[in-house]
Amino acid sequence: MGIVVKANLEDILIAGYLVNAGLGGLELEELSAVHIQKTIQAWRNEKGKVFSVFNLPPDLPAIVLAKIAGGRLEAMRRLQPKLEELLSASGLTELFQTVESPLVQTLFQMEREGIKVNPETLREFGRVLKTRQSQLEKDIYSLVQEEFNISSPKQLGIILFEKLGLKAPKKTKTGYSTDAEVLEGLADQHPVIPLILEYRQNTKLQTTYIDSLITLINPRSSRVHTTFNQAVTTTGRLSCTDPNLQNIPIRSEEGRLIRCAFIPADERHRLLAADYSQIELRVMAHFSQDQAYKEAFLRGEDIHKYTAAAVHGVPVSQVTKEMRNQAKAVNFGIIYGISGFGLARNIGVSRKEADSFITAYFEKYSGVKTYVEQLIEEARQTGEARTLLGRIRKLPDLHSRNFSLRS
The missing domain is CATH 1.10.150.20 (5' to 3' exonuclease, C-terminal subdomain)
Structure with missing residues (x-):
């Protein structure tokens, strides 16, 4: 709505995250039960079905909604001083007030701003990848003298370890293991292995990055708006989803081509890439x-x-x-x-x-x-x-x- 909140914001979720030291249990119901011994009753319909507060029926009467909201607000009112007490006892108050709380606003602004993506760059790279995949398929089939589903671990295991006779490092209950570690260990045993590894990498680039990113571009802003997760990891590190912008490849030439799709907002801006040294x-x-x-x-x-x-x-x-x-x-x-x-x-x-x-x-x-x-x-x-x-x-x-x- 464009309203700037100038007051200091203290998020109970973030406070609970610090107090619980990465062990989870951050739903309001869980925090209330553990720290103030208050049970927040979930809403049930006449058939006894339990509904999450985020999935309530749209036709609930206002009086019912008010009761649900009131119970949660009361829990938050009682939780705040208790969590402040626990933060202080653990020496976490300064971290909460000077790092984590200001970060909430920063991440909100980053999510709202998003980053501009050129879908045509992704589509063009997708076309190049598909051409390369077709050639890889032909080369792989030629080397093993048989057509099979390269993406099927079961079929791949049979080809590598039964037909070609390569030494199988390990076998699972469902068949031969053909994970990346196994294939990399076999790379010098047969010329087909590097091609299979490249095929897999290209498949991941196509599905995880190219196809996914295109669908996540907001049609109004021409940007992707990721969700930053401030209270998920056990170490305090940020994560993000839809899409995971922290995991866009960079070490390979193909990965760098995907990064080229991320562009400045306009000609007056530039994108800066920086990293700490060691x-x-x-x-x-x-x-x-x-x-x-x-x-x-x-x-x-x-x-x-x-x-x-x-x-x-x-x-x-x-x-x-x-x-x-x-x-x-x-x-x-x-x-x-x-x-x-x-x-x-x-x-x-x-x-x-x-x-x-x-x-x-x-x-x-x-x-x-x-x-x-x-x-x-x-x-x-x-x-x-x-x-x-x-x-x-x-x-x-x-x-x-x-x-x-x-x-």
Whole structure:
């Protein structure tokens, strides 16, 4: 309606999200039951069918609607001071007031503004993709000497592991696994594998991005208006849906072509693309206060090359591209708790060699090792972790007997 609200807004959903530390339970009914022990009764019709407040029959009498709305407003009135008390007790008030609450308005403005998309650019790329897909189909059928449904995991598994005799790494209850990890591991065993991987990538580009984006363009604004989810992830990270604009491909040439469809509002505007440089590693250097790590960044070193020299025991001048790529996996893997087994699988080396990389890394960056061990111990004692701004994340699986959940 164009009305600008100048008052400070405090959203109960966001407050509950911070208090519940990413564990969910954010519906008003759930927050009320847990924090003020108030049950909000759902509306039922004469047959006993329960209706969500977002799906009420359109012909309900005004008196019934008023009663439903009044009950919810009363719950919110009582919830606000209770949630403020809990935010204060957890040291989350500043985060709520200075970061999360102002962000509500910012995200609203971003959603309303949207981003302009040129549908013809998408359609043209779609036509190019379809031509390429047709050629890929012919090439794949020629290599395996048979036509089949390339998009069917079951049929693909039979072709690869029974007809061609490739070694099947794993088999599920429904048949052979042909997921991306399996196919990438087979890439050097038969020339058809890279073609199948490309075919799958193109199929995803067509359905997930091209076709979907075109249908989501608002006919009045010529823009897509995504929905930002501020209270969904357990880590506090934003997500967005319809469409997921945070997941538009960029690393491949095809992905960059899709990004070309996003255009400025008019000739007076430009789109700016920016990214933090190795932000996770810089945050680790700050948190751990590891002297070698900090000095490397302050000197403007290539941190992956610098780490490669340490883990391989060679001068920086002798670091190869392959060594740097391995060190990059070590740098990012360790801050996310990767194991020797996981690192070995990621970079294609033996478990022994991967373990030696991790050992050499911690010898070089002993402050990181101390910090990580301290962080894990604190989490075991408190059952939670905190971010730089004080956000809490509960870790209920930290003591689980299931290794995968615990790790």
